[in-house]
Amino acid sequence: MAHRQTPIDDTYFAGERAGSFTVVGSPVARSDARGHVTGRTEFFEDVRPAGLLHLKMHRSARHHARLVTVDTAAARAVPGVVAVLTHQDIPNNLYTPLKLIGVTPDDEPVLAVDKVRYLGEPIVAVVAETEAAALAGAAAVTVDYDDLPAVFDVEEALAEGAPLVNEYQGNNYFTYEGHHCRRVRFGDVDKAFAAADHVFEWRYQSSPIEQAPVETTGCVVVPQPDGRLRIHSDTQACFFTLDNTALILESEFNKLRIVGGTVGGGFGGKVDVVVEPVACVAAMVTHRPVKFVYGRYEEMQVSSPRAAERIYLKDGVSADGRILARQVRAYIDAGAYSRHTPYGTTKAAAHFPGPYAIPNVSIDCHCVFTNRTPSSAMRGFGVTIGDFALESQMDRIARALDLDPLRLRLINAYRDGDMKAHRKLAEGTALVEVIQKAADLVGHDLPEPYRSMSSTDRKGR
């Protein structure tokens, strides 16, 4: 059924392609669509093994508190409750998912030990014959808290005297090779600011964004006769989940098998490893299949969102619109634990100062711990909010200098061979051509010098 849908404009590829596009511009049937339209696609929750138990979580009712007592007696007494798990039941309770690529330290408990650091943090898992009994059991757990001061703002968290969120980190920031933030230094911004005709500094910020998949995060763990655990999961990262789960279980990797790849919407929200380890422990303790799936409220409240960010951009600009220096201070809210935010912050540092050739750059990207829900991956995390700030900044500069915003971008767009601030050579750049084409499509007038610009040379820059 594949047929040409959109005519291909191969003007820009004339030199390198023979005009034989066979896939680009042609629809190709999705391999999974027939299963979707007939209802036969098997999502993890469609797996319903006999004897399935249900796991529900008792979660922190506080943003930041010491746990004085955790009483599970009433939960154990609820009819239908089969097992109650605390941190003592988790073989290796302390983890961080990126330890697989060498990120340290382990800074997050699977189940809370002596304190809770965000509202909704898991404390006790209750396993029962029915979902209703599991919910009743989880509700019957009683926790005495000793409240601690909480911090919810990235800059307040870094101020003198702020409450320490995560003792495993030791500071309210992630430490990058001995530094308090991820840094990029290129040229001399101070000298360039002094020489610039204009200096513009503005502040940008974003809220956390929930990925909100229609299928909530969850798994069904089925013990196998050979002692292995088969994990049906909607994780976006099967092997990543397998490896982290094995480390938490102190199990050999080949004792676990993940059945996955069918994800009812992920958008980055299903790369953390939060349901599988405790469901596996429950299955090991009870020798029965266990389902742990978030309710809608949990999905919205405790699953990790895109990080909130606050970004300060300071630019030194010449009168004709050349950006001579850009200084970036970004504060990226990891929430209470690392998850994927140390990596997202590094991505942000590499992404600034945007697709522009700027000779003097200074970037400080802080990965900050607060008492908010841990943040993690979401569609271009570490980059998307930075782009919002960068491109808003470009528009504001254009307005301040009374310049066409497209021409401002064309003047500053990186070209092939430019050295980027983090010392990667720009290759395969196409921003100039994309802007020219976009201008055509919307009937935006670009005069000749801009029209003949190219990503392959520096003409007109």
Place this chain on the structure above:
Amino acid sequence: MPSRIVTLTVNDADHELIATPGLTLLAALRDALGLTAAKRGCAQGTCGSCVVLLDERAVPACLVPVETVDGAAVRTLEGVAAGGELDEVQSAFLDGFATQCGFCTSGMIMAAEALLADNPSPSRQDVVEAISGNVCRCTGYEPIVAAVLDAARRRAGRTA
């Protein structure tokens, strides 16, 4: 409260079910009958992933206590077309790239079936209203709206 025996005609077959108090139609379909096309996205009637036809009306099955619909006729996505064939709505969704992750698809198609049964030549606005209780997080809805309109044309062409 005691459990009750409830009779349902599901996809043209009669079934007797033990309805424990509060058992939802969704749980009865998925857990008792093994019909898992209808999905649980929110369990509170806001996402539409569990929409089925109940006496030919599109309803979120997660909000219907099964004991209240004794004797009703239910149609799920499994019962839309027989023998591996696709009906016009299914084939329009397939050809029109109206599925991505697929989780909302069952509810979308059932909402569309109810619309087209009632209104064979809907306007775009009719379609938008018919699926207004169904959340899709992937597609941005446009391919879905186009597929439902396409399905109406296909069905009109078949019966013309």
